[in-house]
Amino acid sequence: MKNKFRIFLTLLAGLSLSVYTPAAAQNDKRAASILDAMSNKYKSMTSFKAVFTYSPEGGRDMKGDATVKGTKFRLKMAGQEIFNDGKTMATYIKETNEVNLQDFDPNEVGDLNPTRIYTAYKKGYKYAFIKENTEGGQVYEVVELSPTSASSQVSKVEIKVHKKDKSIKSWKITQKNGQRVTYRVDQFQPNVQVADSFFAFNSKQYPGVEVVDLR
Template identity: 25%
Template structure:
């Protein structure tokens, strides 16, 4: 074999190994940072978040923005978003739609991987994704480190997710989802408060508050 060709192959192999090592190291950095986020989230008794949600699709000329807030405590949550209130008391989910004067009551199977629970809202990235160290951005003096998540399920409608994490606090700043159809959704945390005093009835649904509502029980 020509020495030049042989040397070229050896160099190519060395570069490949070097790149593989670099990627492996970056993936470990990503995993370590995600573990820090998970540990931080689980250390709080409760969390209150105000957020902004944006949906964009240039091909379909869609640009929508809305705001919301959610209170999380253990296996319970109270969510207000797009005019709808959703309460989960740890056993049943209550979806309240004032516009239609309708309430839907259903149970949530904790074993269902698609079920929305507090722990999955802020630590969804722990399962079902490959993750990679991505860019760092300065946002109003805050160093935001992005981790790129690639869904392992090929049927997932999302192409990739960028998870922005505040490097100083290890708290999620934003989540950017890129759909395979060109749709981009961005959830940005405007306010993140922890261990707030909550009413003992914060996650309790009372039908008496909605006397004229139609109640739809799914189970």
């Protein structure tokens, strides 16, 4: 289960899997405008909560949710949960009732940090507008990102952005080994009221939990 959750985090941050290479000259203006508007929308929020569906091709769908406030975040999916209060990152595994604690280093975690997911496209990718499509009476713009680094594990990423409000509807990651996974945003709440304590693991709320301190 622990390995599965690490895979989930890696895929969630698929936009960050390549090494920085300037690529601005290779990007079309419409794609850049869409991505910048989307990025600015999320960066302007003080906090947000997203409920999403993770759909690996050929596998079963899984539900998850993420709450972000500034540099703090909390992720939940597949029987595991990650707490980050800006200082300590705690990974709780429900199946074994175990939590691993480690110092939070944003440089080490990099864009696995969901507080950076909406700006990760700005480094290591070229991007192009692909098409518009309509779903449920709503118009979406689809942008395709391609890594500029040959060492990237990702072949391409398709991001579907609501044309009117610039929110993300979904993103599909295709890896070089052919594996595909889609994330679909089912619910989104901007500027949610959430206390800082929500992002810190509290062992009192998990009776009998085994604490593994890796700090």
